[in-house]
Amino acid sequence: MAAESRTAKSLKNSVVALGFYFVNLILQFFSRKIFLDHLGAEVLGLNTTATNLLQFLNLAELGIGAAIACTLYKPLFDRDTAAINEIVSLQGWMYRRIAWVVIAGAAVLMCFFPWIFEKMPLPLWYAYASFGALLVSALLSYFVNYKQIVLSADQKEYRIQYSYKASMLAKTLCQIVAIKYFDDGYVWWLALEVGFAVVASVALNAVIRRTYPYLRTDLSAGKALSRKYPDVITKIKQLFFHKVAGFALTQTSPIIIYAYASLTLVALYGNYMLIVLGITSLMGAVFNGMNAGVGNLVAEGNKERIMSVFEELFSVRFLLSCTVCFGVYMLTPAFITLWIGPEYVLDDLTLGLMVATLYIGLTRTTVEAYLNAYGLFSDIWAPVVEASINIGMSVLLGWFFGLHGILAGVLLSLLIVVFCWKPYFLFRRGLKENLWIYVRMYAKHILLVSAVSAVMYLILGVLPFDPTAGIGAWLMYGVLVIGIFFSLLFGALYIAIKGMRIFVRRCQRIIR
Template sequence: MSRVALSIKNAWIAIVFHFTYIVIQFYSRNIFLDILGDDFIGIVGTLKSILQFLNLSELGIGAAVGFSLYKPLYEQNKEKINEIIGYLGFLYKRIGLFMLGSGLILVLFFPLIFENTEINLGIIIFLFVALLSSNLLSYFFAYHIFLLQADQKSYIGITINQSVFILRLFLQCLVLLYFQSVLAWIFLELATPFIYIFILRKKIKSNYPWLDFKFKATKAIRSRNKELLKKVKQLSFHKLGGFVSNGTDNIVIFAFINPATVAFVGNYQLIMNNINTLVGQIFNGTKAGVGNLVAENNHSTMMKVFWEMMALRFFLAGCASVLLYIGFDDLITIWVGEKYLMSHSVLMALISIFFILQVRTPVDTYIQAFGLYADTWAPLVQSVVNLVFSIALVINYGVIGIFLGTIISQVLVILIWRPYHLFWKGFKLKQMTYWYGFLGHLVFFAFALFCAYYILGYLELKVTTNLFALFLKLLKIGIVFSIIYFMVLFVFSKGFKDVNYRIVALIKQRLK
């Protein structure tokens, strides 16, 4: 199966499963808020952010291993693949032990961290142990999933993961509705990862019967993989920058405001993250394909695919951002109630972060494929800028200040430095090549917005009070804006024109 066909297969399977997951996640969130309460859900969000911090010990090993697997997979070098996966297991098991020790030490400080909450401390500790156990299982038993991702078979892992965790949400809703048992809800958080690991390992064994699950990383193997360890050290800094930009918001809100506000923001983040993931799933299978392109060293094809990805990302991010702006407040009101609405400025900030996360991805994908992680100072600058501005602004402006700090740091490092680094070290092209294309797509988006603003002005858009009416309103707006934006990009963007020709050609090929 070709790279494009595999990418499409990964995308459509991911979209179907994730859309199903979104539906039950939104339904379950309402039940969780009603029965468990705002403070408890806020604490769940805070604990997950704390675990993200502990996950910094992963040091980007998974991404580095994915990068190192592209070449042996392209050459079908099974011995080297076993060696790399074995080395990954060696590193991950030690990280798991570190996380276990760190988590147990952190629990000792819970009486201080959660002294102002009304939730029983024993419940909080049990919840943390359940969430920690899920992470530990991945480190000890699920690291083989990186082979599926590098081999463009991520749809296998997605199918298993989403099926198991959709089942978990369904069962959690049942135990709350019929038994109102918090302990049973937490127990399901603890139990379902075991089911996921069991099914995943069995499936990997059937797809790669030659893969040695008991492979030991000897001293000689560790010596041969010094370059991989170097990439891991570089990636550790980038992981730190990514966490501070996206993972500390809930911790800062908990520390400077209160747990309930974490739940309020969590409703917004749940919608944003799901849409971000849904769009990301469309492109998830392309990472390995780009890795193969870099391995083949076909420069013209690399650049062509880069601008195709960039144009398509702008199109999807632009359409999604417009619909989020139009329908977000209505959705929150219908879903969890008007009391959970936050200010319009918070919504605009979150949409801006969402847009940045989308249009940055082609650059990130190629940086991973090239292994360009030597700029370890960049994520440190991003982290410092983010924390300094977030803490300074939250004191004077509240929640919006935290997100403004995130935006400032992302613009400086993500939108300015990283593309510069890719074109300088990876493509070895002049920087204006990138800026001409990127700024051009921003102008195309602005022009499409300008046209849509006047056309949509003739449509009567009322506040909606039910999901079906909201769906019809967003469908109407979505069709109008997507047609306008599609026409603008098709006329002015070569990358968008190329990707459409590619899709049409693939469809014709499949129909024959």
Template sequence: MESRSRLSASVVNSSVAIIMQLLILISTFIMQTVFIKTLGVEYLGAKGLFTNLISFLSFAELGVGSAITYSLYKPLAENDHHSVGAVMNLFKKTYNIIGVVILFVGIFLSFFIKDIVKDGQMIPQMQLMFILFLLNTVVGYFFTYMRSLLIANQQGYIDSVNRGIFMIVLSIIQIIILLKTHNFLFFLVAQIIVTIISNVSITITANKIFPYLTDHKDAKVSNEIVSYMKKNIFGTISSRVGSIIVLGTDNILISKFIGLSTVGLYSNYMLVISGISSLMGQMLSAVVSSLGNLGVTANINHQLKIFYRYLYVVAFISYTTGITLIVILTPFIKLWIGKSYELKFLTIVLIVLNFFIIQMRQASLNFISAHGLYWPMRWKSLIEAVFNLVVSLILIQTTTLGINAVIIGSILNNIFINIWWEPLILFKHGFKSSMKKYVKMYSLYFLTFIFSITIIYFYLNRISTYSKGIVELFSQSILVFITSIIIFVIIFSWTKEEKYFFNLVFSRINALLKNS
């Protein structure tokens, strides 16, 4: 019954998350189109740069939210209202402090914006724009802890609906502002106001669902939880530092050494990639709370069985999506905003390869998060950060690779650091089991993707896809997507995981036929 409850919660959370993220993606694309047409590629580059800078300021958060959220799994499973209230009180106080710290550090950083942009490419009022961008992040910290409680309680769909509705409303408002005023400052002010309303709304909803929080507003966390948090929050510090440096440096390096316009071109491709990644992330991470519940209630053998099924799903989605992106990404950009915004095919291949590797990491990372293995991750992320920054800087300064140098730096970082270290942490400290099967399966998934990319490269050399219209692009994307599914299913037909899902699908179909 408990397993069925976890499965039900995962399905609901994933389904709602996918639908809302898809709606957000569509509205964001429409808004981005209007943004480019009204403000231009330099302002788009500035927006991408601001996003990376804000990720650096999130050093102050240092993964505290993840550690505290993990502390909620056990008391929620045991209906320990006092402990839940105590953890949430700590959560609130911590995030209020973090918000203030980010505000003051961000204002200080705003005076150095000009030093991060290539000479002669500053746009007017850039410092004020960054401060408004900063305020949108800061106001989120004063309310967002309630979202974590809903997610930990396997009610992430409520958060997904809230985010979806307000993001769509924000896109509509921003489109109107851009069309009527062409003013980036008004665009940013609207973002702040909608963020505040969204967070107040989720807080009111959470308080109705968890009325007992008011009865424990003065509760203090136990010594056991404090001991756990001291160790694991320290562990998340290095993890968070590494993630921010790796993910936050791309646009900054491109802005400093190549130019703000190139950041704008790259941002269009990354909007597509990040949109799809968010869609996949919502679907795959929506089950983390259920995995966290599994981690405190199920034995290791059952957890391993679930992990390999989860890895299969991650690989299936990452493979089919990546293969389709290789073929349609540039034609889509051309149809969307024009030929002048295209990047070279080699750059596309590198972007999608990095996308696939990052997505394949989600299986290990989500189980690491569910098991609260932040302490063992501390050194990995620091080494990752140094490696990525050094390699990217060397490549961008000593070669003529340009933007490709930054992407190659990220790929090498993932290959030499992440794809083996993260599963090692999970299997050693979480499952306490051999990872031979994982190495075998991951290698097969990876080689299958590389083989398919090679086939597609020769295919694109023989058939021009960049002159296609929207009908041809849609039909081709469907054809490639279906073909990739067939290839994947055939190659992995021998695995227990694929047989399990096929039996599951056929049993559901038989059940529906019998009921009809």
């Protein structure tokens, strides 16, 4: 029954997250258009810059949340309320200290605003007000909202969506109305940003109190608790390397593209990246709700069940990831043509490299979920090597092959570290199983998707559709080719992979 409960919670988390994802996507689309129409590109650019500056300051978080989450799985499974209170108290104590570091960093940074925003054609108070409003929202997560980690670790993330995320959607809707119909629209935007941040925090903490009435934190005991839970401190130090290297990785790749490519090519690449990032966010909404279930499973300690669920999750995520990547490869050129014109379509090799990178990014989630559940962050060299290979090979290959070389450098770093090293690290240090189990399982999946792709190649040759004929033809073509691919791959996996059959039966029991 525990396993069934985990599955039901994971599915509920995913369904709720998907619902909020699509509503937020629609609201963001209208919000961005109204922002541009009524406030202009300068204010939007200022808002984006202020957000990026704040993200840099939030590096001070150091990965505390991830370290606390994996430490909570065992006490939550054992219903050890004393340990839960202590661990969350430790988090609150550390977050309080981090918050003061962020405040100090923000104060220093704002001293340089006259130089940072020297070329801004807006009054300087716009920059201070924008940054200050976003800073208040960020500080609330350190001072007030840190207890939400218990909901995430306990597979009740959907309650965060219902309280905090619902408030954020209401905020966006009110901001749209304020900008469109009120004078001084940006002042209203800033006031609503701060006001709804407070409302969302109050709503979230009310949910936490109702769900965990026993949760009481004592931040004054933080220093003593840091000595009682030295593993948490160790994991935070390890996660710091992962976080900083990941930040460097994502921030330096665009700079390399700017250095080697023309502005026109950068714009074309940016159009494709909007699609890729949208797909990544969508799949994150589906997959992230399952991660706490993996942590709960690992805390239970049933080795046979842990391996069985690993194969289930791998097969399901492989099915969805391959289907999405196939859809992106087949539909993106026609979508770009209909959206902004055929002159903005990139060559097939560029798209293929981007889809390959997307595939590794999506399929890595099963291994990473288990690494997080086991708290395996000690390979601090791995993100550093990944970033070094990414930057070094992108610079070298970009010199000779342009955008193709830059994308190949990114893909190479992912193949070496994410595709090869991470599974080895998990099976050796976490699962403690022979790596050949994973290699054989992966090889079977690859053979099946290769066979399905060959069949799809034959089917596509006889389909009487031109997806560039119009949006209706594109939608019909997309539904047809993705539906056929998904059905064929699902059937192949169901026949050949035990994990897929177990997952289907598990879902059938939940539905009944």
